[in-house]
Amino acid sequence: xxxxxxxxxxxxxxxxxxxxxxxxxxxxxxxxxxxxxxxxxxxxxxxxxxxxxxxxxxxxxxxxxxxxxxxxxxxxxxxxxxxxxxxxxxxxxxxxxxxxxxxxxxxxxxxxxx
Amino acid sequence: xxxxxxxxxxxxxxxxxxxxxxxxxxxxxxxxxxxxxxxxxxxxxxxxxxxxxxxxxxxxxxxxxxxxxxxxxxxxxxxxxxxxxxxxxxxxxxxxxxxxxxxxxxxxxxxxxxxxxxxxxxxxxxxxxxxxxxxxxxxxxxxxxxxxxxxxxxxxxxxxxxxxxxxxxxxxxxxxxxxxxxxxxxxxxxxxxxxxxxxxxxxxxxxxxxxxxxxxxxxxxxxxxxxxxxxxxxxxxxxxxxxxxxxxxxxxxxxxxxxxxxxxxxxxxxxxxxxxxxxxxxxxxxxxxxxxxxxxxxxxxxxxxxxxxxxxxxxxxxxxxxxxxxxxxxxxxxxxxxxxxxxxxxxxxxxxxxxxxxxxxxxxxxxxxxxxxxxxxxxxxxxxxxxxxxxxxxxxxxxxxxxxxxxxxxxxxxxxxxxxxxxxxxxxxxxxxxxxxxxxxxxxxxxxxxxxxxxxxxxxxxxxxxxxxxxxxxxxxxxxxxxxxxxxxxxxxxxxxxxxxxxxxxxxxxxxxxxxxxxxxxxxxxxxxxxxxxxxxxxxxxxxxxxxxxxxxxxxxxxxxxxxxxxxxxxxxxxxxxxxxxxxxxxxxxxxxxxxxxxxxxxxxxxxxxxxxxxxxxxxxxxxxxxxxxxxxxxxxxxxxxxxxxxxxxxxxxxxxxxxxxxxxxxxxxxxxxxxxxxxxxxxxxxxxxxxxxxxxxxxxxxxxxxxxxxxxxxxxxxxxxxxxxxxxxxxxxxxxxxxxxxxxxxxxxxxxxxxxxxxxxxxxxxxxxxxxxxxxxxxxxxxxxxxxxxxxxxxxxxxxxxxxxxxxxxxxxxxxxxxxxxxx
Numbered sequence: 001x002x003x004x005x006x007x008x009x010x011x012x013x014x015x016x017x018x019x020x021x022x023x024x025x026x027x028x029x030x031x032x033x034x035x036x037x038x039x040x041x042x043x044x045x046x047x048x049x050x051x052x053x054x055x056x057x058x059x060x061x062x063x064x065x066x067x068x069x070x071x072x073x074x075x076x077x078x079x080x081x082x083x084x085x086x087x088x089x090x091x092x093x094x095x096x097x098x099x100x101x102x103x104x105x106x107x108x109x110x111x112x113x114x
Numbered sequence: 115x116x117x118x119x120x121x122x123x124x125x126x127x128x129x130x131x132x133x134x135x136x137x138x139x140x141x142x143x144x145x146x147x148x149x150x151x152x153x154x155x156x157x158x159x160x161x162x163x164x165x166x167x168x169x170x171x172x173x174x175x176x177x178x179x180x181x182x183x184x185x186x187x188x189x190x191x192x193x194x195x196x197x198x199x200x201x202x203x204x205x206x207x208x209x210x211x212x213x214x215x216x217x218x219x220x221x222x223x224x225x226x227x228x229x230x231x232x233x234x235x236x237x238x239x240x241x242x243x244x245x246x247x248x249x250x251x252x253x254x255x256x257x258x259x260x261x262x263x264x265x266x267x268x269x270x271x272x273x274x275x276x277x278x279x280x281x282x283x284x285x286x287x288x289x290x291x292x293x294x295x296x297x298x299x300x301x302x303x304x305x306x307x308x309x310x311x312x313x314x315x316x317x318x319x320x321x322x323x324x325x326x327x328x329x330x331x332x333x334x335x336x337x338x339x340x341x342x343x344x345x346x347x348x349x350x351x352x353x354x355x356x357x358x359x360x361x362x363x364x365x366x367x368x369x370x371x372x373x374x375x376x377x378x379x380x381x382x383x384x385x386x387x388x389x390x391x392x393x394x395x396x397x398x399x400x401x402x403x404x405x406x407x408x409x410x411x412x413x414x415x416x417x418x419x420x421x422x423x424x425x426x427x428x429x430x431x432x433x434x435x436x437x438x439x440x441x442x443x444x445x446x447x448x449x450x451x452x453x454x455x456x457x458x459x460x461x462x463x464x465x466x467x468x469x470x471x472x473x474x475x476x477x478x479x480x481x482x483x484x485x486x487x488x489x490x491x492x493x494x495x496x497x498x499x500x501x502x503x504x505x506x507x508x509x510x511x512x513x514x515x516x517x518x519x520x521x522x523x524x525x526x527x528x529x530x531x532x533x534x535x536x537x538x539x540x541x542x543x544x545x546x547x548x549x550x551x552x553x554x555x556x557x558x559x560x561x562x563x564x565x566x567x568x569x570x571x572x573x574x575x576x577x578x579x580x581x582x583x584x585x586x587x588x589x590x591x592x593x594x595x596x597x598x599x600x601x602x603x604x605x606x607x608x609x610x611x612x613x614x615x616x617x618x619x620x621x622x623x624x625x626x627x628x629x630x631x632x633x634x635x636x637x638x639x640x641x642x643x644x645x646x647x648x649x650x651x652x653x654x655x656x657x658x659x660x661x662x663x664x665x666x667x668x669x670x671x672x673x674x675x676x677x678x679x680x681x682x683x684x685x686x687x688x689x690x691x692x693x694x695x696x697x698x699x700x701x702x703x704x705x706x707x708x709x710x711x712x713x714x715x716x717x718x719x720x721x722x723x724x725x726x727x728x729x730x731x732x733x734x735x736x737x738x739x740x741x742x743x744x745x746x747x748x749x750x751x752x753x754x755x756x757x758x759x760x761x762x763x764x765x766x767x768x769x770x771x772x773x774x775x776x777x778x779x780x781x782x783x784x785x786x787x788x789x790x791x792x793x794x795x796x797x798x799x800x801x802x803x804x805x806x807x808x809x810x811x812x813x814x815x816x817x818x819x820x821x822x823x824x825x826x827x828x829x830x831x832x833x834x835x836x837x838x839x840x841x842x843x844x845x846x847x848x849x850x851x852x853x854x855x856x857x858x859x860x861x862x863x864x865x866x867x868x869x870x871x872x873x874x875x876x877x878x879x880x881x882x883x884x885x886x887x888x889x890x891x892x893x894x895x896x897x898x899x900x901x902x903x904x905x906x907x908x909x910x911x912x913x914x915x916x917x918x919x920x921x922x923x924x925x926x927x928x929x930x931x932x933x934x935x936x937x938x939x
Contacts, residue, residue, distance in 0.1 A: 008930075008932065010929060010930045011929050011930060015924065015929055016929070017667075017668060017924065018668070019642060019668040019669075020667075020668045022924065022928065022929035023928045023929065024928060024929055024930045024931070024932065025928045025930070025931040025932070026931075026932050027931070027932065027933040028933075031928070034929060038641060038642040039641075052682065053684075054680075054682075054684070055672075055680070055684045058672035058675075058676070058680060059645070059672065060644075060645040060648060060649070060668065060669065060670075060671070061668065062640070062642050062643055062644045062645060062648065063640055063641060063642060063644075067644070067645035069671065069672040069673075069680055070680070070682065072645060074645075109932065
């Protein structure tokens, strides 16, 4: 599976540490953060906390959430919504795994760059 | 046989020799010591090579809910501090009543003035062919548990013969440990001595739903196997494969020793109301005795017996009058309680409540307006109340309509008020079944100053074993003290019910080695913790296992993962270490070059006498570090819960007021302590005179030099709540200042909670505590210092150099880059 009209091929799943994150740089726009949970699920979000724009990719991944490194807001990896008392939402980017490769949605990536 | 006196000292007190180091023997000694600690010299013989532990807690050990250390009742310190000689692992083989001596299997001879036999009971092994095959065991002591754990590691099938209390707890534990378990029970229903048919049936269904096979009315014909156990054959011809067979069909009082000595023995060793046998010099207590025709196999009667025994030993006899017993099954998630007589009969009336959908069954048996028995399944909250009414022979005619709905309703409240329920219990109502503690004892222990749950557990032991009565104890605290209850330490986070101190203690006690192991063993409620507990656990493990623990990078805050400080715009700041605040042209040039080469928008002198380079991108960090390394600089750890900086003034080398070489000492302290991870950031300063230009009295560890030596100050910080240091002590030499510093850091590292700075830590534990460990205890200080230096031998490895050479490059480089063109393509 390689890059297609709809999907961008990013790399191997194994390149993302378990309970960790990697980033994708999109020129002229926000980075996209890829997360891999302890269960092995992969998620993609804009690398920007809805609160003070902290780099979510640098936070601690636990369960299905990431804690922002700046003020410890917890952001759901699947919906991008802030959890608990906090209110706010980070745009998510559709992601899929095919043959061990990570693919993200081309249209959403472009929107992020816009 | 040679005579080897064990305590050939000039102690003239009467000698009490106790045969049996189990729950009865040690409890009897505890009761005696509580009444008159000096009356007897005490020697205890135990067959097992261990200190005294709580045998009824073996089931939770097997089930993995406790470890051996959790169930120790009296540790080695208890024996030592009470002057008790313990001979463990060498059982007494013979009693000579004429000579008043006991002889062990190993040949040790000891004379006694009073002898106490507390040999407990032996498991009953049914006499079927194959009973002696390897792999056939009982469930009686820690060795049996070890055998079962080893068998469970290998997996496979297990058969438990006996569906009583002990058998079901063994089956539950083995099942949790992954074995396929079959329970073979002779009688038609489980636990028939404690439960009626209905409750037994509910229990059978619940256990079957958990994957166990329960065969009732099943009679064992033989245990088959060639050289080791391979299966169990029933009389109906069924063959059940098994690599482990646990016999739990019952126990028999262990009377052989007494019988050989010529004491009167029936079903058990016969004793009077003061636990004296047919020989006035010999006493007996616990499961090995027969009192008034009764033998007991449960723990509660033992507490009563020990009280009467001790009263007799100090010549204030009270007399034991027999016990009414109650039972709880320790199978987590299945609540079963029974007490008294439920066999029915003339004049007995049953009050029964069934709630099939909730799986609740309650039956209270009343005779002549008094409760004579109770069986509860599924909801055992009122067990203690029924048992209390039963023991007190209370007239329940007024309560009868509502009796079955429990205490809250019967008392007229309607809504349950747990405090009112506890308040209504009588003083001799049992609160803690594991340790035999009554309500009156808990209340008096609270009145004597135990104002927190931990303090109660530490003194009278109520709720210290299985913990099921914790709620009752908490309510007693609230009732007795009102608002004066000291709440226990807060839990670490929402992922666990344990506090920081509990978690640390368990990590060390159970020799845990990884974060997943801690979460598993301490029942974390989340799969992989949260951003609060993971960094704390990572630190606690790192501190407990220097050089051994593999740091979990994903459990580090970003600054410690990237070895730089994240700023609000997502860039990083970089602070190279400058030992004691000293620098030189080469370092300054390298810093200047880095600033220009990477277009750092700002450089600033920090409060800790370092240079901070701002605005470095994550991807550029390894290259920045490589340049700084090349000039001889290493990480300043300005980003870590770690030793930050040692701030100094110029001292005696330049300053006209300086009394000592404060700069030199600062450099030495920083060389010693850099790279160490701490519960929180840690700052040091050294001032050359009391003018204190280095502001040493608001640092975690501060040295103020004076003419005659060095004042050592601890526990200061700036920040929101400024705290000035406390004076720890004054020392004469530079080396002492270094040694005390290392010891203080290590005490803080080992005992403070994660994210607790030295200031709140010292406020919590008190300066006297710190002084006792660092100043008063020379050996302790030296041990702390040695542990710190050992730990440092693994941590003084510049993390920047490793990254600059390419380690963990994935932390710095993006996984992919796209330009809009590519994305459009």
